Amino acid sequence: MGVAEVGVIVAAVAVGAFLWWFFFGPRTGRQAQLLGGxxxxxxxxxxxxxxxxxxxxxxxxxxxxFDRQEAGDCTS
Incomplete structure (x- = not known):
């Protein structure tokens, strides 16, 4: 296996890891504020x-x- 093939495999693994993290990684949520009960x-x-x-x-x-800041038909 040549250097080019190894580079392609390493790049593919890196892209796959990034995509997995982006879609399935931990998500931080916002806690709701308590206002008047x-x-x-x-x-x-x-x-x-x-x-x-x-x-x-x-x-x-x-x-x-909901603060709608776009004018698309799907959000009206």
Whole structure:
């Protein structure tokens, strides 16, 4: 096996590892804020959702506020 083949294999493994980490790696979520007995989270919609993971406490009402910053038909 030549140097070029080894380089291609190493690059493929590196790209595969990055893709695995990107899609399946740990995600940090945003904790909901407690305001007046209601958990509240603001989610920005702009080419996706940010944050895309939220953490809430079971048994406490939850209010989701969506800040839509795009004009696409799918988000109206």
């Amino acid at each position: 209601v958990q509240e989270v603001q989610i920005t919609v702009k080419g996706g959702y940010s944050p895309d993971v939220i953490r809430v406490t079971e048994g406490i009402p939850l209010r989701l506020r």
